Amino acid sequence: MxxxxxxxxxxxxxxxxxxxxxxxxxxxxxxxxxxxxxxxxxxxxxxxxxxxxxxxxxxxxxxxxxxxxxxxxxxxxxxxxxxxxxxxxxxxxxxxxxxxxxxxxxxxxxxxxxxxxxxxxxxxxxxxxxxxxxxxxxxxxxxxxxxxxxxxxxxxxxxxxxxxxxxxxxxxxxxxxxxxxxxxxxxxxxxxxxxxxVRDTTEAVVGAVTGSLARPGSVLLGRLDDRGRLRFVGRTVPLPATAARDLTPLLHPARSDHLWRGREFSAGWGTRETLEVALVDPDLVAEVSADVSLDAAGRWRHPVRFLRARPDMAPADVPPFGAGNEPASG
Incomplete structure (x- = not known):
C-alpha cells in the first residue's frame, strides 16, 4: 500500500x-x-x-x-x-x-x-x-x-x-x-x-482580529443567532497589506460585554493550539469569499477570504447563524 x-x-x-x-x-x-x-x-x-x-x-x-x-x-x-x-x-x-x-x-x-x-x-x-x-x-x-x-x-x-x-x-x-x-x-x-x-460571496460580522487593531493579521467572523448573540463562524486567511490598512480605521475596541470575552479560538481544525486575538466592537460587516465546506451548524471549516468591509450594512443585515453561504438579501 x-x-x-x-x-x-x-x-x-x-x-x-x-x-x-x-x-x-x-x-x-x-x-x-x-x-x-x-x-x-x-x-x-x-x-x-x-x-x-x-x-x-x-x-x-x-x-x-x-x-x-x-x-x-x-x-x-x-x-x-x-x-x-x-x-x-x-x-x-x-x-x-x-x-x-x-x-x-x-x-x-x-x-x-x-x-x-x-x-x-x-x-x-x-x-x-x-x-x-x-x-x-x-x-x-x-x-x-x-x-x-x-x-x-x-x-x-x-x-x-x-x-x-x-x-x-x-x-x-x-x-x-x-x-x-x-x-x-x-x-x-x-x-x-x-x-x-466552489466559492460563494457572503457576509459576516467582524468580532475579533489576530494581531492588533492597529495591525490586524486575520479576521474572526461571527453571525447573530435567533437570540441576537454573536456566534463564531470562521476566520479569514491572512489579510493582504492593503486590506489590513483599509480595515484598521474601521475597528474599535470591544466593550466589556463582548460575548467572546474569555473564549479561546483554535488555530486550526484538529489542533489544540489557540490564537491570540484582539476583540473588536462587533458592529462592522465584512464581505467574504468562502468555499462550501461547512459543519452542521453552518460554520466554515476552512479559512475564508476577506474581500472588503461593508460599513453600509448592519450586523442584523447579515445572514443568521447557521445559514452557511447564503448571501444577505438586498
Missing amino acids: PAEPMLASPLARPVVPLSWVAEPKWDGFRVLVARRSDGRVLVRSRHGTDLAPAFPEIAAAAAEQLRPGVLLDGELVIWEGGRLAFERLGQRMGRRGQSAARLAEQIPAHVVVFDVLYVDDVSTQTRPYAERRSVLEGLFVPDGLRPPWTLCPAASVTDLSTLRTWMSWSVVGVEGLVLKDPLQRYRPGVRGWRKYR
Whole structure:
C-alpha cells in the first residue's frame, strides 16, 4: 500500500487542457482500502492511520465484497439529512468495539471510489488514469461492488452541463471538482491532479482580529443567532497589506460585554493550539469569499477570504447563524 495517496493542487479557476477529465470533489476523509491476498483487510487514512476499528462497516464490506489483491482509493463520507456530514466522521474517529458498531448502524459511512491501485496483487499505478478508470468501472458491473461502495462519476471537462450540475451540488456539501490528466500514471504523494473549490460571496460580522487593531493579521467572523448573540463562524486567511490598512480605521475596541470575552479560538481544525486575538466592537460587516465546506451548524471549516468591509450594512443585515453561504438579501 502506498505511504500516501496521489494528491491535488488548488486552482483559482477550473482551467485545464480540454483532454482532461473531471470528478466531483467530496467532503470527507481520504481513504485507501485493500483486501490482501491473505484475506487481511486494510482501511487507512491519507497519513496512514488505521481506520478499520472506527469504521467496522467498511472493513466488513471490504472483507465481503473485495476480491483478494485489490486496493482502492476513495473518499470516506457520511450522508445525513440530505447532505455530507463531515463533522460526523470526526465524531466516529477513535471509537472502538461496541461504540463504533453502534455508530456504524446509526450514521453509516460510505466510500466514493475514484481509483484502483492493485488488482489481483498486480499494481496498476504505472498505467494511465484512463486505463485505471476502465478497470475500476469493471469492478462495479452488475453483481460487482455495491453499497457502501459508490463509483465516483467522471466526465470530460468539455461536458460543461455535467460540470455545472456537479458544482451545484455544493448545497449538499460537494466541494467542487478534481481535474485529472487521462494519460497520467498514479504518483503517490505527488500533487499531480488539480482541484477547484466552489466559492460563494457572503457576509459576516467582524468580532475579533489576530494581531492588533492597529495591525490586524486575520479576521474572526461571527453571525447573530435567533437570540441576537454573536456566534463564531470562521476566520479569514491572512489579510493582504492593503486590506489590513483599509480595515484598521474601521475597528474599535470591544466593550466589556463582548460575548467572546474569555473564549479561546483554535488555530486550526484538529489542533489544540489557540490564537491570540484582539476583540473588536462587533458592529462592522465584512464581505467574504468562502468555499462550501461547512459543519452542521453552518460554520466554515476552512479559512475564508476577506474581500472588503461593508460599513453600509448592519450586523442584523447579515445572514443568521447557521445559514452557511447564503448571501444577505438586498
